[in-house]
Amino acid sequence: MDMASARAVLAAEWVKIRTLRSTPVTLLLGVALSAGLGYLLGLSFSAGFSDTAQERPEPAALLFATFYSLTLGQLPLVVFAVLTVGGEYSSGTIHASLTAVPRRGAFYGGKMLAVALTVLGVAVVTVPAAFFAAQAGLGRYGMPPDADGVPQAVLGSCLYLTLICVFAAGVTAMLRSPALSLGVLLPVFFLGSQGLGNVPKVKVVAQYLPDQAGMVIMRLTGPPGDPGFGRPYGPWAGMGILALWAAAALIGGYLMLRRRDA
Amino acid sequence: MLRCRPMLRRLRPGRRSGSPVDFRRREPGTFEDCAGPAPVPSVSRVIDIQNLSKRYGDTVAVDGLSFTVRPGRVTGFLGPNGAGKSTTMRMALGLDHPTGGRVLIDGRRYRELSGPLRRVGAMLETRDVHPGRSAYGHLLWLARSNRIPAARVREVLELVGLEKAARRRVRGFSLGMTQRLGIAAALLGDPPVLLLDEPVNGLDPEGVRWIRNLMRGLAAEGRTVFVSSHLMGEMALTADHLVVIGRGRLLADTSTREFIEANSRSHVRIRTPEPERMRRALTAAGVRVRQAADGTLEAYGTEAAGVGELAAASGLTVHEIATETASLEEAFMRLTGEGANDRTAAPDTADGTDRQEAPDTGGGTNDRTAAPDTGDGAGRRAVRPPSGERRAGRR
Numbered sequence: 039m040d041m042a043s044a045r046a047v048l049a050a051e052w053v054k055i056r057t058l059r060s061t062p063v064t065l066l067l068g069v070a071l072s073a074g075l076g077y078l079l080g081l082s083f084s085a086g087f088s089d090t091a092q093e094r095p096e097p098a099a100l101l102f103a104t105f106y107s108l109t110l111g112q113l114p115l116v117v118f119a120v121l122t123v124g125g126e127y128s129s130g131t132i133h134a135s136l137t138a139v140p141r142r143g144a145f146y147g148g149k150m151l152a153v154a155l156t157v158l159g160v161a162v163v164t165v166p167a168a169f170f171a172a173q174a175g176l177g178r179y180g181m182p183p184d185a186d187g188v189p190q191a192v193l194g195s196c197l198y199l200t201l202i203c204v205f206a207a208g209v210t211a212m213l214r215s216p217a218l219s220l221g222v223l224l225p226v227f228f229l230g231s232q233g234l235g236n237v238p239k240v241k242v243v244a245q246y247l248p249d250q251a252g253m254v255i256m257r258l259t260g261p262p263g264d265p266g267f268g269r270p271y272g273p274w275a276g277m278g279i280l281a282l283w284a285a286a287a288l289i290g291g292y293l294m295l296r297r298r299d300a
Numbered sequence: 301m302l303r304c305r306p307m308l309r310r311l312r313p314g315r316r317s318g319s320p321v322d323f324r325r326r327e328p329g330t331f332e333d334c335a336g337p338a339p340v341p342s343v344s345r346v347i348d349i350q351n352l353s354k355r356y357g358d359t360v361a362v363d364g365l366s367f368t369v370r371p372g373r374v375t376g377f378l379g380p381n382g383a384g385k386s387t388t389m390r391m392a393l394g395l396d397h398p399t400g401g402r403v404l405i406d407g408r409r410y411r412e413l414s415g416p417l418r419r420v421g422a423m424l425e426t427r428d429v430h431p432g433r434s435a436y437g438h439l440l441w442l443a444r445s446n447r448i449p450a451a452r453v454r455e456v457l458e459l460v461g462l463e464k465a466a467r468r469r470v471r472g473f474s475l476g477m478t479q480r481l482g483i484a485a486a487l488l489g490d491p492p493v494l495l496l497d498e499p500v501n502g503l504d505p506e507g508v509r510w511i512r513n514l515m516r517g518l519a520a521e522g523r524t525v526f527v528s529s530h531l532m533g534e535m536a537l538t539a540d541h542l543v544v545i546g547r548g549r550l551l552a553d554t555s556t557r558e559f560i561e562a563n564s565r566s567h568v569r570i571r572t573p574e575p576e577r578m579r580r581a582l583t584a585a586g587v588r589v590r591q592a593a594d595g596t597l598e599a600y601g602t603e604a605a606g607v608g609e610l611a612a613a614s615g616l617t618v619h620e621i622a623t624e625t626a627s628l629e630e631a632f633m634r635l636t637g638e639g640a641n642d643r644t645a646a647p648d649t650a651d652g653t654d655r656q657e658a659p660d661t662g663g664g665t666n667d668r669t670a671a672p673d674t675g676d677g678a679g680r681r682a683v684r685p686p687s688g689e690r691r692a693g694r695r
Contacts, residue, residue: 046445130429136394
């Protein structure tokens with residue numbers, strides 16, 4: 039396939055994304071949740087630091103306070119990814135899509151790239167918004183953008199959001215239903231990060247779940263040695279694990295698309 | 301409400317400037333990437349189906365189908381519901397994987413076509429538009445995917461009479477509007493080959509006539525028009541050529557006229573106060589006669605004029621002489637072997653025939669636009685036996 043056809047497929051997928059009302063709703067909700075919750079969490083943590091008379095809180099604690107809102111803010115973005123892929127099946131558009139772009143790889147690649155680029159674009163806005171909102175909430179505890187670990191965490195968050203949405207999109211391509219996909223994905227994200235990941239016995243396995251691995255870079259789950267949230271891998275290794283999940287989901291979704299009748 | 305638009309005039313080859321072909325003929329480079337293929341020699345507009353099969357577990361949906369759809373005419377793809385029409389069309393479009401055989405369009409598999417919307421326009425029976433998207437949005441992404449200029453979207457919207465509803469979300473569209481949007485999508489790339497799956501389903505008579513005229517106009521331009529239907533009457537009016545399938549097998553591949561001549565049986569109905577004398581007179585003239593349940597006579601192998609002359613010569617009083625044509629629907633069901641159970645109760649049905657005062661130019665077709673869907677009820681069988689043991693065998 040030549041570049042021009044590839045660009046055409048990507049352009050078509052972008053038109054699909056921007057002509058649905060669910061797109062602005064989910065994406066704006068993602069930004070608003072991340073920033074709004076970031077501010078509130080900043081306030082709350084700031085009060086906590088004052089109460090415990092911590093003049094200089096650990097950088098990890100500040101990073102946690104700053105990026106914690108993304109655990110909720112990521113959910114509308116995941117919903118966006120699921121709807122963008124799953125909507126093809128629930129609405130029957132997949133027939134028109136594969137009639138227009140019969141090469142499965144071209145269609146699939148275009149769709150996934152469109153999802154990834156859209157989420158990356160939104161993440162580039164969301165993450166700084168969440169960062170500054172959280173610093174405003176933290177008040178005198180707030181960090182400058184160039185504080186230790188912050189640039190890496192900001193970059194990591196953008197990558198994290200993109201990869202987690204690609205993972206969700208791949209899973210949806212495998213399950214071919216938005217409802218089923220949300221039913222599978224949301225519990226993983228809620229239980230994984232908020233519950234199972236921190237239960238000692240379950241943690242052995244749960245810490246390798248995609249969100250758990252990817253969050254190390256934001257210090258939402260700890261680096262090696264952290265007693266409660268510690269992981270046996272570092273931030274970039276964690277990002278690598280998430281990338282593997284995303285790649286596996288992508289391949290699974292592609293194989294399903296290739297094998298099954300539309 | 302559907303309106304009947306002057307489609308044909310727009311689509312006639314004589315008015316190329318306003319025709320759907322426009323965008324290919326503009327100055328090169330007017331659009332970012334419109335170096336479309338050169339006009340295609342008509343010989344390549346052929347849909348060639350070779351030994352096509354589709355099996356779902358033990359169920360055979362399509363069973364060794366082979367036929368060729370040629371350009372310049374409307375080819376009706378006829379069969380009861382569940383005969384395998386949609387499956388065949390979906391395999392032609394590369395949506396379903398054939399278990400065996402193949403479909404070639406322009407000598408290539410659908411998946412190998414580059415810019416397929418410019419080669420083949422398809423309208424599937426199943427819903428394929430996102431309800432949350434506007435008609436314009438739907439056509440725009442289709443256009444983008446095949447590098448068709450966005451201006452063409454407006455053209456086809458106008459062509460099908462949806463320009464006013466273009467920005468409305470499809471969720472609120474009536475069935476007729478949805479069908480029109482489907483037609484617009486099929487025409488978007490100005491394709492030389494069209495595949496339409498049950499395009500008149502659920503339309504009111506005006507919409508049916510509109511689509512019929514559209515298809516005939518497209519075929520008259522030299523395009524290949526392949527249209528499926530379970531309505532014999534509708535296809536008799538629309539199609540020049542018929543491919544009939546039942547239980548996934550080919551039953552007939554013939555011109556519509558031949559099909560009608562071979563399958564419709566007509567007789568003359570005579571209403572007279574002197575049936576016994578009439579019967580004797582006809583029998584003496586070598587005409588086969590039988591008396592219907594309502595006391596009227598049915599004369600076979602003759603024509604109304606002959607019966608009238610005979611009656612006059614014999615000095616018989618006659619109240620009515622009418623030519624009746626056995627409905628094509630019946631012939632169709634006989635052929636496909638789907639109607640047997642339904643019709644056994646009324647062997648000499650007056651209701652199963654179509655009364656006409658004079659033989660119609662249509663050669664005895666059923667001229668009801670919203671023809672009764674005979675396929676329903678008779679043909680809705682999701683699961684068929686693996687082999688069509690009741691094959692009518694007209695190859």
